[in-house]
Amino acid sequence: MTDGQRIPVIIDCDTGVDDALALLFAVRHPALDVRAITCVAGNTDVDGVVRNTLTVLEVAGAGDIPVARGAERPLIEPVRTARHVHGQDGMGDLGLPAPTRVPVDVDAVTLLRREILASPRPVTLIPTAPLTNIALLLRTHPEVTRNIERIVFMGGAVATGNATPVAEFNVWHDPEAAAVLLTAGVPITMYGLDVFKRVLVPAGEVQRLRTSAEPSLRLAGELLAHRDPATSGDPTPMGGLGDAGAVCAVVDPEGITTERLPVEVVLAPGPSRGQTIVDRRPRPGESEIHEGTREQPLVDVALDVDVERYVNLYLKTL
Numbered sequence: 001m002t003d004g005q006r007i008p009v010i011i012d013c014d015t016g017v018d019d020a021l022a023l024l025f026a027v028r029h030p031a032l033d034v035r036a037i038t039c040v041a042g043n044t045d046v047d048g049v050v051r052n053t054l055t056v057l058e059v060a061g062a063g064d065i066p067v068a069r070g071a072e073r074p075l076i077e078p079v080r081t082a083r084h085v086h087g088q089d090g091m092g093d094l095g096l097p098a099p100t101r102v103p104v105d106v107d108a109v110t111l112l113r114r115e116i117l118a119s120p121r122p123v124t125l126i127p128t129a130p131l132t133n134i135a136l137l138l139r140t141h142p143e144v145t146r147n148i149e150r151i152v153f154m155g156g157a158v159a160t161g162n163a164t165p166v167a168e169f170n171v172w173h174d175p176e177a178a179a180v181l182l183t184a185g186v187p188i189t190m191y192g193l194d195v196f197k198r199v200l201v202p203a204g205e206v207q208r209l210r211t212s213a214e215p216s217l218r219l220a221g222e223l224l225a226h227r228d229p230a231t232s233g234d235p236t237p238m239g240g241l242g243d244a245g246a247v248c249a250v251v252d253p254e255g256i257t258t259e260r261l262p263v264e265v266v267l268a269p270g271p272s273r274g275q276t277i278v279d280r281r282p283r284p285g286e287s288e289i290h291e292g293t294r295e296q297p298l299v300d301v302a303l304d305v306d307v308e309r310y311v312n313l314y315l316k317t318l
Contacts (some may be wrong), residue, residue: 006033008119009250010112012070014042014129014170015052016085017092017223018242021314022128023053024220025244027062029317031251035123036115037067038108041079042129042173044089046072049129052091054099060216066115067101070108071132074174092226094219108133113141122149124250127181128243130170131155135177138184150187154246156263156276157193158301164271168193171265172274179265182297190263191246192276195256195305199245200238205315220318241314248310249302255313257304262296 009032013019026034037057039049050069057065073079087093104111112133116123125148127134134151137144155170155178163172171178182188201224209221224239241248249256262279266272278301 005121007031007250008033008035008121008123010034010036010038010115010123010125011247012038012040012108012112012125012127012129012133013049013053013243014040014044015049015056015091016043017087017226018240018244019043019128020052020056020091021220021223021241022244022247023056024060024216025314025317026126026247027057027060027065029251032247034062034065035119036111037065038070038112038133039067040070040108040129040133041072041074042081042170043085044081044083045079046070048089050103051099052089054101054103055091055096056219058099058101059096059219066104066111068104068106068108068111071136074130074132075135075176077174080173087226092223094222109137109140112137113144116144116147119147122147124149125151126247126250127151127153127155128170128246130173131177131181132174135174135180138180145184145186148184148186150189151181151184152189152191152246152250153181154191154196154243156190156278158276158278158280158303159194161275162193163274166272167274168276171276175265175267175274178276179267182263182265182299187300188297189249189258189300189302190276191249191256191302195302196242196245197240198305199241199307199310201241201311201314203238206239209318217318241310244314245305245310248313252309252313255306255309256302258300258302260298261301263299263301264296
């Protein structure tokens with residue numbers, strides 16, 4: 001917001017625990033103008049994602065932000081949710097009341113096109129979910145790219161995956177959609193697992209939020225306190241910001257260290273499907289020398305993050 005104007009953003013999410021944290025931050029930060037939120041199947045089914053998104057906006061007391069239902073399954077693959085991590089309702093099974101808000105009466109792709117083209121300033125897209133909606137948008141309405149400033153997506157991994165040893169969940173869930181995103185022809189930042197997993201809120205701060213009298217702060221605390229069953233034995237749990245870090249990267253891009261690198265998604269069947277191959281070599285290798293180079297999109301890949309900076313930014317904003 002260096003020129004004093006708010007950044008128009010659209011968030012495409014599969015609202016589970018950390019997408020909810022991202023939404024709480026986005027609607028509170030004064031530098032962001034959240035023009036729309038679109039929903040896609042991922043952490044839970046798409047109807048659950050819509051419900052969770054509306055619930056978060058209601059608890060946060062957010063303005064009248066349009067929310068649209070999007071793709072209920074990936075382009076090719078079946079739906080493979082992450083309820084084992086995010087709970088049966090996708091939001092930590094906190095027993096939150098059903099929202100009174102309702103989604104708009106158009107689908108996610110229609111809303112995305114409408115809001116992008118209507119924005120007086122180029123829009124920043126922040127997908128924190130499988131990229132099905134974004135791929136459908138780019139293939140159906142390629143003209144939107146003229147009014148997209150940047151896409152900052154949470155997805156992929158340089159090193160270790162979580163859905164498989166090498167693939168991150170959002171990309172693994174719909175690899176073809178991720179491949180379409182990478183050829184969007186606009187600047188792209190990949191906020192992957194390498195930084196995603198590192199931004200942790202100290203346990204004391206989590207507890208402070210949980211005991212707050214303010215509903216949105218209390219919800220943030222409960223979400224941060226939700227534990228992946230695989231890590232539930234941690235004696236000093238810290239709350240991961242997860243997807244919210246990608247929104248922090250839009251507000252404060254200097255909090256991450258990026259390098260512009262070739263990135264491609266493995267689409268072939270097998271154990272590497274959904275992997276984001278990030279080429280960090282300083283020079284071409286034997287494959288390129290003998291077989292010729294292949295054109296690969298260049299992506300600003302987040303390789304490091306100032307953890308304390310983003311934790312403080314998140315807490316201060318809430």
